[in-house]
Amino acid sequence: xxxxxxxxxxxxxxxxxxxxxxxxxxxxxxxxxxxxxxxxxxxxxxxxxxxxxxxxxxxxxxxxxxxxxxxxxxxxxxxxxxxxxxxxxxxxxx
Amino acid sequence: xxxxxxxxxxxxxxxxxxxxxxxxxxxxxxxxxxxxxxxxxxxxxxxxxxxxxxxxxxxxxxxxxxxxxxxxxxxxxxxxxxxxxxxxxxxxxxxxxxxxxxxxxxxxxxxxxxxxxxxxxxxxxxxxxxxxxxxxxxxxxxxxxxxxxxxxxxxxxxxxxxxxxxxxxxxxxxxxxx
Numbered sequence: 001x002x003x004x005x006x007x008x009x010x011x012x013x014x015x016x017x018x019x020x021x022x023x024x025x026x027x028x029x030x031x032x033x034x035x036x037x038x039x040x041x042x043x044x045x046x047x048x049x050x051x052x053x054x055x056x057x058x059x060x061x062x063x064x065x066x067x068x069x070x071x072x073x074x075x076x077x078x079x080x081x082x083x084x085x086x087x088x089x090x091x092x093x094x
Numbered sequence: 095x096x097x098x099x100x101x102x103x104x105x106x107x108x109x110x111x112x113x114x115x116x117x118x119x120x121x122x123x124x125x126x127x128x129x130x131x132x133x134x135x136x137x138x139x140x141x142x143x144x145x146x147x148x149x150x151x152x153x154x155x156x157x158x159x160x161x162x163x164x165x166x167x168x169x170x171x172x173x174x175x176x177x178x179x180x181x182x183x184x185x186x187x188x189x190x191x192x193x194x195x196x197x198x199x200x201x202x203x204x205x206x207x208x209x210x211x212x213x214x215x216x217x218x219x220x221x222x223x224x225x226x227x228x229x230x231x232x233x234x235x236x237x238x239x240x241x242x243x244x245x246x247x248x249x250x251x252x253x254x255x256x257x258x259x260x261x262x263x264x265x266x267x268x269x270x271x272x
Contacts, residue, residue: 015122015125022128022132025132032136032140033139036139036146040142043146048150051147052147061140062137072125
């Protein structure tokens with residue numbers, strides 16, 4: 001049995017908000033990957049001074065990613081339908 | 095066999111998080127899992143930066159502790175000749191080149207592009223990487239042509255009683271910071 005529960009306007013809005021957050025997350029992650037690559041290359045080239053600011057920036061980006069995911073999850077959960085009337089969780093009889 | 099009742103709030107939360115029966119909920123579960131994966135990847139990138147920071151701190155602390163190692167006798171090398179030696183470790187091959195009667199230079203043999211071994215061309219007076227045709231000046235190790243992004247690390251030499259000693263490695267960029 002399949003139940004439809006994601007068609008309410010609030011759920012649609014939440015899904016859209018989560019999609020937006022995921023897109024932003026991907027952008028932040030690309031920046032973070034580039035930052036790591038560039039700082040390794042600079043470090044190998046002898047520019048030692050870039051390592052600390054790059055690490056701080058990477059930490060900020062990580063916090064941003066974490067914050068976005070928490071926000072997206074909270075948005076998704078806030079628009080969840082009431083739990084009543086749901087089937088019981090699957091249990092194994094083996 | 096005793097099973098926990100399904101009405102336990104913690105159990106219910108867990109299965110709802112990971113397994114959604116409602117078709118509309120499936121997208122939310124997938125989004126949440128994808129978000130977790132992205133955050134984990136972000137954490138891995140951050141860990142990489144911290145590793146680089148730690149490596150930088152340790153290499154700074156270890157700086158100035160290069161061993162002094164005899165690499166060759168002056169008379170063993172004719173002008174225009176080169177000799178391979180290992181410095182500072184047994185796996186770190188370097189090239190010692192005699193440019194003149196009183197002039198010796200030494201560089202790491204590892205190309206700064208993809209670590210191929212460079213060779214000395216006495217005819218063209220340059221160090222050549224055969225892999226991607228990267229050329230380095232024999233005078234100071236700077237890149238003349240090709241894909242290498244930075245000069246070859248230079249080995250500091252010391253002459254004493256007809257013997258040549260290696261006593262340090264100067265990587266490009268360090269000389270400006272000193």
